[in-house]
Amino acid sequence: MKRFFAVALVLLLAACANVQRMHGEQVINDRLVVQVGDAWNKVSDPWDADPYDTWTQEGVPLDHLRFWGGVRPGQPLMTKVALFSRAPDAKDPRVPTFRPGLGPERLVSLFEELYATAGTVAITRIEPTVFAGQKGVRFEFTLERRRDDLSMRGVGWVAVRTDPTWGEELYAATFVAPRLAFYDRLLPVAEAVVKTARVRAGVRPS
Numbered sequence: 001m002k003r004f005f006a007v008a009l010v011l012l013l014a015a016c017a018n019v020q021r022m023h024g025e026q027v028i029n030d031r032l033v034v035q036v037g038d039a040w041n042k043v044s045d046p047w048d049a050d051p052y053d054t055w056t057q058e059g060v061p062l063d064h065l066r067f068w069g070g071v072r073p074g075q076p077l078m079t080k081v082a083l084f085s086r087a088p089d090a091k092d093p094r095v096p097t098f099r100p101g102l103g104p105e106r107l108v109s110l111f112e113e114l115y116a117t118a119g120t121v122a123i124t125r126i127e128p129t130v131f132a133g134q135k136g137v138r139f140e141f142t143l144e145r146r147r148d149d150l151s152m153r154g155v156g157w158v159a160v161r162t163d164p165t166w167g168e169e170l171y172a173a174t175f176v177a178p179r180l181a182f183y184d185r186l187l188p189v190a191e192a193v194v195k196t197a198r199v200r201a202g203v204r205p206s
Contacts (some may be wrong), residue, residue, distance in 0.1 A: 018043070018044045018045075019041050019042070019043055020041065020042045020044070021039060021040075021041060021042075022036050022039070022040040022041065022042050022055060023036050023037075023039060023040075024036060026053075027069075027200060028052075028053045028067045028068070028069035029051075029053075029068075029069035029070050030069070030070070030200065031069035031070030031169070031171075031199060031200050032067055032068075032069030032070065032132060032171055032197060032198075032199065032200065033196075033197070033198050033199075033200045034067065034193050034194070034196050034197050034198075035193070035196040036193055037192060037193075038057075038189050038192070038193075040055040040056065040057060040065065040193070041055060041056050041057070042054070042055050043055070043056055043060050043064075049079065050078060050079055051068065051071060051075060051076065051077060051078065051079060052066045052067055052068045052077070052078075053066065053067045053069075054066050055067075057186055057189065058177075058182065058186070062177065062178060062182055063175070063176065063177035063178075063182055063183075063186055064175070064176055064177075065173065065174070065175045065190045065193065065194075066173060066174045066175075067172070067173050067197075068170060068171060068172040068173070069171060069200075070169045070170075070171065070199075071098045071169060071170040071171075071172075072098070072166065072167070072168075072169055072170075073098055073099055073100045073167065073168060074097065074098070074099070075097065075098055076095045076096065076097045076098075077095075077096045077097070077098065077110055077111070077114055077170075077172075078095060078096065078114055078117075094113050095113075096109075096110040096111070096113040096114045097110075098110065098170045100167065100168045101168075102160070104126065104128075104136075104137045105126065107136075107137065107158045107160070107170070108123060108126055108137060108139045108156070108158065110158075111139070111141075111156050111158070111172070111174060112141065115154065115174075115176070118143065118145055118146060118147070119143050119144045119145040119147075119152075120143070120144040120146075121141055121142070121143050122141060122142045123139055123140070123141045124140045124141055124142060125139060125140040126138075126139045127139075129157060129159075130159075131157040131158065131159040131171060131172070131173070131194070131197060132159060132161070132171045132197040132198055132199050133197075133198055133199060134159035134160065134161045134171065134199070135159060136157060136158050136159025136160070136171075137157075137158060137159075138155065138156070138157050139155070139156050139158075140153070140154070140155050140156075141153075141154045141155075141156070142154070142179070143176065150178055151178065151179045151180070152176050152177065152178055152179060152183075153176070153177065153178075153179045153183040154174060154175060154176040154177075155174070155175050155187065155190075156172065156173065156174040156175075157172060157173045157174075157194055158170065158171070158172040159171050159172070161199060171197070171199065173194050173197065175187065175190040175191075175194075
């Protein structure tokens with residue numbers, strides 16, 4: 001019954017969301033530009049504005065590709081916490097917030113904190129990469145999702161760009177899907193979009 005209730009709640013929330021088909025050039029937060037070849041669906045909550053875009057191939061309960069574009073110091077990486085997926089006696093979760101001067105491991109830990117609101121997270125790999133034309137890190141992780149005991153795999157890319165006018169800005173993407181079947185099949189599709197990411201320079205953040 002607990003699993004049934006969790007799945008039913010997820011489906012109810014998904015039914016309240018706006019879904020938009022994505023194709024061609026897409027701009028996230030007026031700052032990050034990506035090119036979409038394969039069809040993705042953008043899912044947005046009409047009642048709350050997250051600081052990231054959420055895209056999916058099979059539906060958000062099964063997979064999601066998220067993008068953060070130009071997060072400034074003091075801004076959180078999420079606005080709402082999945083309270084229904086928490087244990088009844090759990091403490092209020094930490095809301096990951098971007099700060100200037102963070103090193104690679106600390107940047108990765110922001111996303112560890114973010115996904116820890118949904119379950120148990122383990123970072124399995126961190127390596128240098130280039131994301132949106134900036135030097136950054138690529139990290140892999142596992143997520144044991146609390147609401148339905150589903151084993152997920154995830155990968156993320158994060159970089160910090162120093163703008164001469166506005167200071168440091170965080171750019172990132174994450175992809176998460178069930179470990180069995182979906183992750184291996186959809187990862188190349190997600191990576192194809194991530195590789196096109198670039199900063200839209202000359203636009204003042206809102």
